[in-house]
Amino acid sequence: LTKKMMNKAMMNATLLLKRLPSHCKRSVYSTEEYFYRRLQEVDKAEGFDNLGKIKWELAFYLFIVFIVVYFALWKGIKSSGKAVWITAIAPYIVLIILLIRGVTLSGSLIGIKYYLEPKMELLKSFSIWNAAATQIFFSLGPGFGVLLALSSYNKFHNNCYR
Incomplete structure (x- = not known):
């Protein structure tokens, strides 16, 4: 890739990020997602007082x-x-x-x-x-x-x- 192509690609990515809704801009690390979704199963919990079944x-x-x-x-x-x-x-x-x-x-x-x-x-x-x-x-x-x-x-x- 040439430097000119890289600059265009970066500019396109920057413009694309500016057009995204605010809730889509937060990235999540894979380790964080594994910890909360696979180990703790926070997404399946009904609330703080009911954390679900025993893992x-x-x-x-x-x-x-x-x-x-x-x-x-x-x-x-x-x-x-x-x-x-x-x-x-x-x-x-x-x-x-x-x-x-x-x-x-x-x-x-x-x-x-x-x-x-x-x-x-x-x-x-x-x-x-x-x-x-x-x-x-x-x-x-x-x-x-x-x-x-x-x-x-x-x-x-x-x-x-x-």
């Missing part, structure tokens, strides 16, 4: 999760410690694979430069500070739960100051 597929998956959690907690920290080796290392392996894939793409250096280049004028914006504070609270919230869970395995009279 047996989801009930089965919930049962599987309960079984996995039961066996993970069955013998305490000693049996689940082996699973932690896999669950703690696997995210780093996936991140390294994604890093290698991302760096090998064309234009990756432009993205890395954009990411690492500071924009000091944005520090004056209240929305940036609000987003940073929100991120800090989300990061610290799960951490407190982990500390409580790990401390529950200590003996009551354990000398934690040594």
